[in-house]
Amino acid sequence: MVFDGKLATCAGVSAGIDLALSRAARIAGEERAKAIQLMIEYDPDPPFDSGHTSSASRHTKVLANALLIRDAVGVSNMTAGSGLAWSRVIDRVRARRSRTRAR
Structure with a gap:
């Protein structure tokens, strides 16, 4: 260090x-x-x-x-974090699909 x-x-x-x-x-x-x-x-x-x-x-x-x-960490915090992570994944997949369709 x-x-x-x-x-x-x-x-x-x-x-x-x-x-x-x-x-x-x-x-x-x-x-x-x-x-x-x-x-x-x-x-x-x-x-x-x-x-x-x-x-x-x-x-x-x-x-x-x-x-x-x-x-x-409470269950509600974990659920919110998981929901946010899945939302990001879904948004990325949708954006990738949009770019693929535009080509």
Whole structure:
């Protein structure tokens, strides 16, 4: 990871997760970043040793559970998101058909 003022960069999937956790720690604090790491069960070679319940502190487990409950997506949100995604797909198919018919 490379940090240069407001800019940060990295390469690779795990590095991206490491970068996100590092930025979360800078923005919201290390405890919050540890809780996020536990919530996504990230444990290959992470910046914090809290990627599994066997290694996370009790405080981190409590915070992760509280965040999961607070940020849980309701069924109505999921339905709206799915509806929007399908609307976009249908619009693209219709536009493609229109272009094909015009030729």
